[in-house]
Amino acid sequence: MEQNLIVYVVSDSAGETGEFVVRAAAAQFHPIHADIRRAPFIQDVSALERVIQRAKLTGGIILFTLVIPELREALIQLGRTQGVECIDLLGPLVESLERQTGKSARQEPGLNHVLDADYFRKVDAVEFAVKYDDARDTTGVLKADIVLVGVSRTSKTPLSMYLAHKKYKVANVPLVPELKPPKELFEIRKDKIIGLTIGVPYLNIIRKERLKALGLPDSAAYAATTRIEQELAYAESIMKQLDCTIIDVSFRAVEETASLIMERIRLQN
Structure with a gap:
């Protein structure tokens, strides 16, 4: 074997x-x-x-x-x-x-990459991802090349940053049962929207670890199985309304999920 x-x-x-x-x-x-x-x-x-x-x-x-x-x-x-x-x-x-x-390192990532027009397009995309992360400004949904939606801890932010370095302008929107999704989601083409879902046990582990990292008890409602099931069911209902592509990120590395997203976008354009 x-x-x-x-x-x-x-x-x-x-x-x-x-x-x-x-x-x-x-x-x-x-x-x-x-x-x-x-x-x-x-x-x-x-x-x-x-x-x-x-x-x-x-x-x-x-x-x-x-x-x-x-x-x-x-x-x-x-x-x-x-x-x-x-x-x-x-x-x-x-x-x-x-x-x-006898000199200190510059401590700047990526200095071996040439500063060219392609680089500056990446910078623009990264700045876009930061500005429109986590639905801070929902108008970004209308300007984005890709819009990611999903519950908390489905890798929306790292995916946005990864895709930004591929020159895609990405906005991401958290789906929370207590909050109505922004109206802009229903005003754009469905092929620009990617829904992210995840298995309940996997998300349970991720959220418990996140709570521990924050110094909080892992018994908090945020990581409770019933709460996770409720959030995922709500998110699924919104994704069905949007009629968007849905990708399961369970046990997938960010770059693997990003590759699936980019392939989907390329096929649709």
Whole structure:
């Protein structure tokens, strides 16, 4: 039987360097297959928490190329507390270069990418995703290339950021039973809307871990199975009204879900 090794490549840039290194190392262990799952453009600790949880659930390890010290330290600490092996690819080398040169690293992700027109389109898309994240301004729904809808913790924000780096302008809207969905959702083409759903047990685990990370009891209503079932049923009813594409994000890495979304958008355009 072929043995699989799951490796999550975590980066505050595209993650190409980390993936290349994993593939080179894994080639030394043929016929073991390396299932490489990128988690690119990480910007905050909550995103790291999600990756750690996925790695823990799947028995994977993490290789990371984070140049921002705070994110590096946070991931190392999360790995220790959750029992997930985390391998720092750039940290020791950067520190060694700092000692040798007597200069401090710039600590800016993605400096190996050329600043060109394509780059600035990405910047525009990232700024759009930040501005219209979590329905802060629902007018973004009318301007977006893609609109993501779903309950809390279905990866709407990391997906928005990932797709932004692919030059898509993305708005995302949380679906909460107590809140009426914005009217703008019903004014745009259905092929621009992607509904995100997730399995109850998986979401239960994710929300409990999130509560723990916030120092709150995991028995809170937010993570209760009955509450999750209610939210998912409500979200499904709204998605049916919108007649939109629905993707199950359970056990899917962000880049995998993003690939499905981009393929769907390409087919419809």
